[in-house]
Structures are given as C-alpha cells and as structure tokens.
Amino acid sequence: xxxxxxxxxxxxxxxxxxxxxxxxxxxxxxxxxxxxxxxxxxxxxxxxxxxxxxxxxxxxxxxxxxxxxxxxxxxxxxxxxxxxxxxxxxxxxxxxxxxxxxxxxxxxxxxxxxxxxxxxxxxxxxxxxxxxxxxxxxxxxxxxxxxxxxxxxxxxxxxxxxxxxxxxxxxxxxxxxxxxxxxxxxxxxxxxxxxxxxxxxxxxxxxxxxxxxxxxxxxxxxxxxxxxxxxxxxxxxxxxxxxxxx
Ligand SMILES: O=C(O)CCC(=O)C(=O)O
Numbered sequence: 001x002x003x004x005x006x007x008x009x010x011x012x013x014x015x016x017x018x019x020x021x022x023x024x025x026x027x028x029x030x031x032x033x034x035x036x037x038x039x040x041x042x043x044x045x046x047x048x049x050x051x052x053x054x055x056x057x058x059x060x061x062x063x064x065x066x067x068x069x070x071x072x073x074x075x076x077x078x079x080x081x082x083x084x085x086x087x088x089x090x091x092x093x094x095x096x097x098x099x100x101x102x103x104x105x106x107x108x109x110x111x112x113x114x115x116x117x118x119x120x121x122x123x124x125x126x127x128x129x130x131x132x133x134x135x136x137x138x139x140x141x142x143x144x145x146x147x148x149x150x151x152x153x154x155x156x157x158x159x160x161x162x163x164x165x166x167x168x169x170x171x172x173x174x175x176x177x178x179x180x181x182x183x184x185x186x187x188x189x190x191x192x193x194x195x196x197x198x199x200x201x202x203x204x205x206x207x208x209x210x211x212x213x214x215x216x217x218x219x220x221x222x223x224x225x226x227x228x229x230x231x232x233x234x235x236x237x238x239x240x241x242x243x244x245x246x
Contacts, residue, residue: 004063010085014152014185016066021077022176026068031135031175031199033066034059036099051185055104056189059097062201063236064220069095073203073229078131081180084206085126092235093128093206094206094213098189098196108192109168111146112204113184113213121155127210128183133201137175143192144170145179145200152184159186164186208240217241 002010010016022030037059041047044190048058062069067159073095082090093113110116112128138144148159162189175225181187183204192198206212216236217225228236 011147014182016180018178027176041189057099085129089208093204100192104192107188109186128206130181131203132179134177135199142198148186151186152182170235
C-alpha cells in the first residue's frame with residue numbers, strides 16, 4: 001500500500017508526510033475528543049503535563065478512551081507504513097494525545113524509546129516508528145514537528161541538547177495529515193508561538209519482539225478487547241505474547 005516513491009522517501013529521509021490522509025470530519029472529531037480528554041484529566045488532577053510551565057500535555061492509553069481511537073489506529077495506510085518499517089506483525093507501543101499549549105517551548109531533538117538506551121552502533125533497520133497525526137494545521141509558528149533528514153543513518157551518535165542543527169526542518173501540513181517518522185530519525189516538537197493549542201496524536205509502533213511502551217493488555221478494558229478486530233488484537237500484542245508452556 002506504500003508506493004515505491006513513498007518507500008524510497010522513508011528509506012532516504014527517515015520520515016514521510018501523508019498529506020490530508022484523514023477526512024476533515026474525522027479529524028475534527030478526533031481533535032474535539034482529544035481536547036475533552038485532556039481537559040477532563042486536568043480537572044481530575046490526573047493530567048500528564050511536561051515542558052516548562054506544564055505547557056504540553058499527553059493523554060495516554062487512547063485505545064481505552066473511545067471507539068474513534070480504536071478505529072483510527074487501524075488506518076490501512078498508516079499500518080502499511082508501519083509494516084514496511086517494522087514488519088507485518090508489528091504492534092502498538094503507545095497511542096497518545098500530544099497537546100502543545102501556547103508558549104510551549106521547543107522540546108528538543110531525540111530518537112524514540114528505547115533506541116537511546118541501546119549500545120552503539122544501533123541497528124541499521126527500524127525497531128520503532130511514530131505516526132504524528134495533525135489534528136490542526138501544523139505550521140512553522142505552532143510547533144510543527146522537526147526532523148533531521150537522513151539522521152536515522154547516524155548509528156553512533158545522538159542529537160545534543162542546546163545544539164542548533166542547520167539541517168533540521170519543520171514538517172508543516174494541513175490538519176488531517178499524518179507524518180510517519182522512523183524512531184531513529186532525530187525529531188521533536190518545536191515551539192508553539194501562537195495563541196492556540198497545537199493538537200496531535202502519536203500512534204507509536206514497535207517490532208513484535210520488543211516490549212511496548214504501555215502494557216495494553218492490562219490497561220485496555222474487557223469491553224474493548226471483546227469487540228476488537230483481529231488487526232486491533234494483533235496491535236495490542238495478543239499475537240506476540242511470551243510462551244506460557246510449562
Ligand atoms: O508532537 C510532536 O510533534 C512530536 C512528538 C515526539 O517527537 C515524540 O513524542 O516522540
């Protein structure tokens with residue numbers, strides 16, 4: 001389902017923008033639901049905020065927070081990109097909302113969990129990959145994700161905080177776009193200099209042999225599991241559990 005050009009772009013640059021992939025009505029519903037969840041977690045005193053002045057917020061475990069998220073994470077084009085990078089049996093590592101409120105600073109470049117914990121040289125093949133869902137237009141001003149093209153080939157080094165990399169580019173696009181990022185590509189959210197929140201989803205995937213960032217099978221309710229499609233069950237890790245033979 002990825003074209004040869006799309007695969008080539010991922011191989012060469014380490015990221016791929018799927019522009020206007022999600023219909024507008026679905027995007028707006030995902031945005032409304034995401035902000036409602038973020039607000040509810042704040043009100044309940046259970047919010048997961050980060051960056052200076054709690055100017056960014058995550059909402060974790062989206063699979064358990066509405067059918068719209070269960071459906072979204074099974075988008076065939078996103079899954080095709082993940083299958084290309086991580087194998088057809090890849091699983092979900094985590095699925096979160098990421099809100100950058102006005103004034104959120106640049107988060108800095110990084111590679112994704114758990115790559116920075118690995119000895120070097122890191123493997124030249126992909127182990128984890130992210131899909132950044134633009135629920136707003138992502139612009140130079142509101143914190144569009146930055147990437148360093150080709151940096152997934154730098155197997156020995158990590159981005160240094162405080163260093164300005166001249167080859168860093170912000171990936172802008174209309175709401176409804178999805179940015180696929182090889183987890184080894186140097187990337188991060190940038191500063192939100194507008195008066196509006198920048199809302200995104202992060203559908204983060206890993207090879208099936210890896211431990212996901214979240215223990216889905218403990219976190220997701222029986223109700224969600226009972227209605228899960230075979231694809232969702234595979235993404236939640238049901239097909240890649242450790243052997244229980246005695
Ligand atoms: O929200 C973004 O623009 C990117 C977030 C990110 O880089 C991450 O969580 O790994």
